[in-house]
Amino acid sequence: MVRLLLARLGQSVVTLLIASVVIFVGVRLLPGDPALAMAGEEATPERVAAIRAELGLDDSLLVQYLHFLGQVLSGDLGESTRTGTPVTTLLGSTLPVTLWLSLYAIVVAVVVGIALGVVAERFRGRWPEWLANAAALTSLSVPNFWLGMLAILWLCIGLGLFPASGYVELGQDPLAWALHLTLPALVLGTGLAAVIMRQTRASMIEAMGSDYVRTARATGLPKGRVLLRYGLRNSLVVVVTIAGLQLGGLISGAVVTEQIFALPGFGKLTLDAVFTRDYPVIQAVVLVTTLGYVLVNLAVDVLYTVVNPRIRVGGRSS
Amino acid sequence: MTQVVTTTATTAPGGAAGAPGDGPQVAAVPRLRVLTHLLRTPLALTGLVMLAVVVLAGVLAPWIAPYAPEQVHFDAPFQLPGTVGFALGTDDLGRDILSRMLWGVRASLTVGLLAVVLAVVVGTPLGLAAGYWRWLDAPISRLTDVTLAFPFLVLAVGLAAISGPSLTNAAIALGVAQVPTMIRVVRGETLRVREHEFVQAAVAMDASGPRILAQHVLPNCLSAVIVQATVIMPVAVLGEAVLSFLGLGIQPPTPSLGIMLADAQQYLSRTPWPALFPGLAIVVVCLGFNLVGDALRDALDPSTSDRK
Numbered sequence: 001m002v003r004l005l006l007a008r009l010g011q012s013v014v015t016l017l018i019a020s021v022v023i024f025v026g027v028r029l030l031p032g033d034p035a036l037a038m039a040g041e042e043a044t045p046e047r048v049a050a051i052r053a054e055l056g057l058d059d060s061l062l063v064q065y066l067h068f069l070g071q072v073l074s075g076d077l078g079e080s081t082r083t084g085t086p087v088t089t090l091l092g093s094t095l096p097v098t099l100w101l102s103l104y105a106i107v108v109a110v111v112v113g114i115a116l117g118v119v120a121e122r123f124r125g126r127w128p129e130w131l132a133n134a135a136a137l138t139s140l141s142v143p144n145f146w147l148g149m150l151a152i153l154w155l156c157i158g159l160g161l162f163p164a165s166g167y168v169e170l171g172q173d174p175l176a177w178a179l180h181l182t183l184p185a186l187v188l189g190t191g192l193a194a195v196i197m198r199q200t201r202a203s204m205i206e207a208m209g210s211d212y213v214r215t216a217r218a219t220g221l222p223k224g225r226v227l228l229r230y231g232l233r234n235s236l237v238v239v240v241t242i243a244g245l246q247l248g249g250l251i252s253g254a255v256v257t258e259q260i261f262a263l264p265g266f267g268k269l270t271l272d273a274v275f276t277r278d279y280p281v282i283q284a285v286v287l288v289t290t291l292g293y294v295l296v297n298l299a300v301d302v303l304y305t306v307v308n309p310r311i312r313v314g315g316r317s318s
Numbered sequence: 319m320t321q322v323v324t325t326t327a328t329t330a331p332g333g334a335a336g337a338p339g340d341g342p343q344v345a346a347v348p349r350l351r352v353l354t355h356l357l358r359t360p361l362a363l364t365g366l367v368m369l370a371v372v373v374l375a376g377v378l379a380p381w382i383a384p385y386a387p388e389q390v391h392f393d394a395p396f397q398l399p400g401t402v403g404f405a406l407g408t409d410d411l412g413r414d415i416l417s418r419m420l421w422g423v424r425a426s427l428t429v430g431l432l433a434v435v436l437a438v439v440v441g442t443p444l445g446l447a448a449g450y451w452r453w454l455d456a457p458i459s460r461l462t463d464v465t466l467a468f469p470f471l472v473l474a475v476g477l478a479a480i481s482g483p484s485l486t487n488a489a490i491a492l493g494v495a496q497v498p499t500m501i502r503v504v505r506g507e508t509l510r511v512r513e514h515e516f517v518q519a520a521v522a523m524d525a526s527g528p529r530i531l532a533q534h535v536l537p538n539c540l541s542a543v544i545v546q547a548t549v550i551m552p553v554a555v556l557g558e559a560v561l562s563f564l565g566l567g568i569q570p571p572t573p574s575l576g577i578m579l580a581d582a583q584q585y586l587s588r589t590p591w592p593a594l595f596p597g598l599a600i601v602v603v604c605l606g607f608n609l610v611g612d613a614l615r616d617a618l619d620p621s622t623s624d625r626k
Binding site: 016022026140141146149150157249251252256259271275277286290 | 463468470471480559560563566579582593608612
């Protein structure tokens with residue numbers, strides 16, 4: 001198993017390296033000269049040249065790439081060409097917002113998705129299953145930013161239950177923090193919940209038809225125990241994998257959700273950087289996204305081995 | 319927008335179109351039976367009707383839209399739905415929402431179709447190659463890993479930044495983001511099909527790799543490709559809406575459902591109507607594809623899911 005994990009780790013590193021080249025080249029393909037943008041319209045050519053040299057824009061691409069890689073590895077992501085703020089500072093202030101939002105959304109999606117999936121299996125062929133299926137299909141078809149707009153209209157403006165926009169630090173006021181994040185997390189989590197529900201239901205149907213569940217039933221175990229201990233536990237493997245695969249989508253979704261609810265997160269940083277051609281920030285943002293995605297997939301694979309006793313070496317028989 | 323990698327192992331209702339247990343499974347299901355299955359399943363029928371309405375609306379938009387989508391009526395902003403002359407009301411500039419919506423659906427379908435074509439054209443050959451030639455498997459898998467590591471929004475952001483936001487760039491970003499899943503699906507199918515006797519027979523008869531792939535493997539992967547295409551379509555339509563909403567997709571004054579929603583958001587507290595109908599249109603388009611896609615999957619492949 002250790003060898004398996006090491007090989008997997010190696011693959012992740014290769015993926016990251018290739019991605020870093022793609023990012024580096026991609027950012028260089030962007031039109032517009034950041035030195036010109038920084039110097040302003042009335043700058044002398046000498047001033048622009050000085051800034052170019054300062055930013056290292058005159059070196060060869062290979063030198064620039066190696067320089068970039070070295071800096072990234074030492075934790076230096078450069079400074080925003082627009083504001084001069086270190087990129088790490090920008091990430092430090094925006095990432096927590098997005099991470100909390102995503103985590104909240106994942107928790108919502110997993111709880112709702114698995115619960116509905118189990119219910120759908122438990123009541124197969126009856127109205128709860130039909131309802132759960134309909135809900136899942138609908139939420140897969142609804143744009144989450146539209147859902148966010150409707151939620152703001154109805155719950156924030158209409159009923160005044162939640163604040164419509166903005167963010168409060170967790171340390172400042174935990175209650176306000178939760179209130180500000182609840183609606184965005186619900187909106188962001190719906191699509192993921194639908195995918196998890198459908199997957200849970202499908203895996204549960206398969207698991208409940210298997211021999212070990214029949215045996216468990218035959219031993220006279222209570223229904224609920226069979227359902228959760230035997231059916232659900234064995235379905236979780238696939239559910240975890242699928243949830244992991246959805247993370248790329250969740251990141252994209254977070255950008256839009258932050259835009260709708262005016263959360264000062266990673267998504268806003270991304271959009272601002274693109275619209276102002278802030279090379280170092282764009283680079284860092286894409287790099288962090290890629291790193292996050294690769295790490296999550298690695299974690300999913302590790303989890304997979306932990307959750308699935310058939311892969312785990314020397315595991316207890318379940 | 320959550321990307322959909324749905325895997326369902328639903329059994330076909332009533333087992334109406336069950337595939338034979340052995341042999342080239344999916345291809346053995348007669349087309350007519352698939353069609354009858356779709357027409358007999360109430361949900362699938364609903365989906366087909368939705369799609370028919372939506373496709374007709376999109377195709378016929380230039381002829382059935384009451385006004386040109388960009389035409390402003392400064393004397394009639396924020397008309398309520400049901401106003402004479404404006405069935406679904408007007409927006410802040412007095413533009414007819416119905417007309418803009420019809421054109422928006424047309425744009426959504428165009429982007430969706432382009433994305434699907436791109437994913438199929440690029441993904442299918444790569445998937446076939448990765449599944450058939452072992453030495454190509456690892457490099458192609460790395461390629462899909464790297465592509466998957468860039469969420470579609472990041473791809474779209476990059477493309478929009480490099481060559482300006484446009485309908486084409488939105489379609490390219492959405493299509494490229496879907497290539498990895500298409501590769502995985504086709505690769506899985508190829509791995510399954512290549513074990514069959516008819517492929518081994520072709521190998522024994524010294525048929526060339528490309529010939530085997532084209533004549534024997536590809537036809538047996540087609541239904542999986544079609545099902546995957548119905549999964550990609552709604553994802554791409556949602557993606558287009560997101561990109562246009564953020565200003566990274568279709569550019570005004572060209573009407574797009576996403577742009578309509580972005581405009582509507584600015585005066586949401588004043589009047590919700592302009593935000594309601596474009597959103598509903600997106601839901602109908604996506605729901606139609608999702609319903610038909612689910613039913614197709616059940617009909618073509620009731621026993622297996624695309625899970626590895």
